[in-house]
Amino acid sequence: MKASRRFPALLLAAGLIGGGVALAVDDPAEMLPNPAQEKRAEAIGAHLRCLVCQNESIEDSSAPLARDLRKVVREQVSAGKSDQQIMDWMTERYGEFIRLAPQFSWSTALLWLMPALALVAGLVIAWRATKRRTVVTPAPLTDDERARLDALSGRE
Amino acid sequence: MNATRRGILTAVPIIGAGVLGVGFWRMLSDMRSGAFDPRAIKNPNVGKPIPSFAMPGLPGLGDGFTDAELRAQHRPVLVNFFASWCIPCVAEMPGLRAISRNMPIWGIAYEDKPENAAGFVQRDGSPYARVASDRHGRVAIDWGVTGVPESFLVAPGGRIIWHGSAALDPQIYEAEIRPRLAGL
Structure with missing residues (x-):
């Protein structure tokens, strides 16, 4: 069996x-x-x-x-x-x-180099994306802005 | 995200899809009209002299021919590779008979039993001025033939000036072959 x-x-x-x-x-x-x-x-x-x-x-x-x-x-x-x-x-x-x-020749160069080009392009995009994500700390509120915020949020 | 950036990010995929769409549409319409064949193989022998060969004839259809005899012609010759086992070749026969009223066609039976090829050629009237037998397909390899039917236009002196891998008909003759004869 x-x-x-x-x-x-x-x-x-x-x-x-x-x-x-x-x-x-x-x-x-x-x-x-x-x-x-x-x-x-x-x-x-x-x-x-x-x-x-x-x-x-x-x-x-x-x-x-x-x-x-x-x-x-x-x-x-x-x-x-x-x-x-x-x-x-x-x-x-x-x-x-x-x-x-x-x-490998001029007419096939793009074909052969495409993996390397794609990798480089990917790294550039990834690098730019991480750079953009760094948090920019906003400037502290001015007295006017703080007063407006208090008014808007109902705080006296 | 500013307005220009948003505009670019919207436009790029739309334009990209549009360009692809137009490209595919052209490819498909050319495939339908026969102007584009994705499986076509560019024969590198066009523009070059014919290869050397000597082939026997088919039973009852003369002696075959050699490259020297083809080279010695004073008129352009259409060389047509065919086989009795090939369905497009059967379909092409009436077209070849019509073309043979305008110019000589020399036939080469590709990987075919000589008696079968001879019977096929004579069944409805031979379009060929001369016929030879490439029993084992070795001459065809020297011409860069990948299948049957395939045809070559050979100028006087033996230079190949055109190659076609579709079944021939009078439309192809008028569109592709006749304009090339004028320049000879």
């Missing part, structure tokens, strides 16, 4: 752990025989956008184009091309959009 109840939980845990590391290689035959080269190919593929699904890497996607591009990456890794050469080959054909993380 206990064991059977634990089984779905185990399955779920296995699914979660497995899901985290699952790579899309649909067919083990796609993988390179050399584990070091396969690891490098997976790392490069993880930075390349699947242009069909657009928010997945080619390693995570099972689209036919992603499969073809995985194959290209593996061919070039086996041929001894550097990571830079493979990325250049890809951007030459598909543009900067194929990089999941855009390179």
